[in-house]
Amino acid sequence: MSFLGIDLGTGSVKAAIVDEQGREQAVSSVAYALDTPHAGWAEIDVRTWWRALIDAMAGLPRDLRDDVRAIGLSGQMHGVVLTDAAGEAVRPAMLWPDSRALDLLDAWPEPQPNPVAPGMAGPLLRWIVRHEPQTARRTRWVLQPKDWLRVALGGARVTDPSDACATALASPAGVWNTALLERLDIPREWFVPLAASYAASGTLSQQAAQALGLRAGIVLATGAGDTPCAALGSGLAHDGDALLTTGTGGQIVVLANDEPAALRGLHRYRAASDHWYRMAAMQNVGIALERVRGWLSYEWADAYREAFGDAVNDVANNAANAFAADSAGNAAHATPNASSSLTFLPYLSGERTPWLNPQARGGWLGLSLEHTRGAMMRAAFEGVAFSLRAGLDAIRASGAPVSALKLAGGGSVDARWRQLLADALDVELHAVDCPNAAPRGAAILGGVACGHWRISDDLAALAPGATRVAGPRGDASLAQRYARFIDLYGRVEPWFGGTRTPRRDAR
Template identity: 65%
Template structure:
């Protein structure tokens, strides 16, 4: 038997088929654009997701598709799809980078069990209730992205704790907060019932089976948020296991057997299994480095890496990477970035090097918040490493030095998609919780921290400059 994982990401949809031992046998993906019809908006029409699913499925080997016996789902977190009683989307999906609801966060007050960001489903739905009442009058369901997709394929209408707890409308356990939902003017009946991420939730219908080149009747697992799926796919299953992902943003995830205490600037979410995870979520990793590469006129990444790591580090030049605000640990959506300390003799290599260090220091700020507040299980001296933005060995070494942690590259290029497939296998009884440790992919030590006093001085300067300039944002 084979298991298909579907990962509905922000900019692309990924498919992976894994075998009975959890090994990837086939992979395909298709990209789509995030649209910005107005400054600060981030949307995608659901038709783009559907077309990407069709295109990616067409690239999978037919013989592997014939053996698929279950499908699991991973999805970008926080966003929302507004749908009618037939699961027809009433407007484009609203996504996590969206900031239009920034002025509507007052309803949540402080402190909250989890930090509230404008791109979460709660604030976005509040914005819709105020600004698009005609759409909301037709609404039957307010679904997370992966839940809309599963339902469109024939699955039951439901969601899982890992996604629900990240909407700003539920307790950390994922249970809907009925009082808060009513207080901000939303309807409780819009929100799907809860089910475990690994539960069966319907079967693939005939139309969807034809679209995917699969047989009808395949079991559909509920699925989980992409961070929870990436942790599962990367082999995090024990208390204190930690993962660093670097993509457009960055996440540091630390598993916990018990519910983590509430800490300002950090998230405590449900995992794809019956565990929890502590997370520091940094918005400005790949997105900041890509912007810098463009500003400095590098045509490709190899030349940018070469210039940056050939340049001697500058004790004067510091780059604050907060080009789109920041979540962990600062929770400052107004934060902005740039270089400080530039002189006439500095080169673009100096500036690119400072950008890499600035991003590494931003990740360190999130990790320090975990280390300082999350208990003995979060000492975090080793991080599993995933994400396409962490391949270059010089960048990995800088990360290890800045984070003061060993980095182990996970032998799993598509962790969230693999995690989704594993949920499908659990839904049909092929795997159980006791099997998860044995399913963990291998990991190779790729970088260890070196005592670097000069880097420590530059890190201290970075923190000082952010704190002194925060009042300007």
């Protein structure tokens, strides 16, 4: 018996099969590109998703596909698919990077229970009503990406609280806000009922089964957004469990038993289980470091070497040595002296947590003739780490005392970078042995939907292994540079034309 998890991402679809113990047996992915027919638009033809899924499934071993007993779904959050009564898309899907509705956010005056972004379903649907009335007339249902896929597989027209609460059209619990929909002139009848992420919401149709090489009648779980699925797949099961993911952007997710208090700049959403989670979302992690590396004409190996020095801590391979190195004050990651007076703001594409300022921008301040490109690269690493710290501080200010983070994401492998993150964030980091957390979390939801696991009893036992890879060393000079980083952003924000007031409590 095995379970299939499908993660419908922004740039690729990934399918993973896990066994009865939750261990990954096979994974396959197929990439695709977004369409940008106009500046600021982000769309995709849903048929591209379907073709990519067929190709991804073909990459999984036939014997494993024959053994699948349930399917769970994970999907990119916030975007929206509009369909007619027959389930056919009436236009390309609009996705979360889309900014066409930026000027329509005045319908969500602050304070809001969650930050509102132009690529969320609410602003995008407001734009449709205003600018594409013919599309609105043809629309019968509005679906989140993973919900569209479930319907295409033969499942029910429902959504789960984790996706609904991130539309800017529902309460934090995920219940549709009828009064807001009326005020926006968005038809309430477009919106599907709610079901638990782990509920059974239909079965695989004969037509879809034939296309994907599966058996018809397989149970389909409702599914959840990709962030809560990744949290589930990474082993977050108890109140206070926390995860840091680093990729193009960065996210810090902290699980909570009860609804967290509202705090500006933070998201508080429903989890894929019966929990909630706080989330700090930072836009400029891998994307900023990659751009700086290109500007400075580095290969990655040289960028790490010149930014951090030649010594390489083996903490990633030997946790015991890491504890000894920390206690001995190991200086393997010593900061180049020239970089101590240099600060880099990484906000090359605006920022979400904690500033909520899409007009924020970046750059170096403090350059002198003595600075090398290695010092500039080091400052960039520090600036990105400080931006993550600002997000974590917002979470701590909301009442979550985070002292340890599970670590996931392709941008967090180098041991020197991990150590800087541990120092800057003042946390222990534990690397998760789960390279495909979102589809794994989706597969677990499938297993719950068909009765193999129980959401209340089995999650902790399904947690993947995690290795302690770095811990904070109490670097006072780094703490001073972080304080300077926060002060610098507050001083220059008006220059960017932003309308947001800087959070002076981010320290």
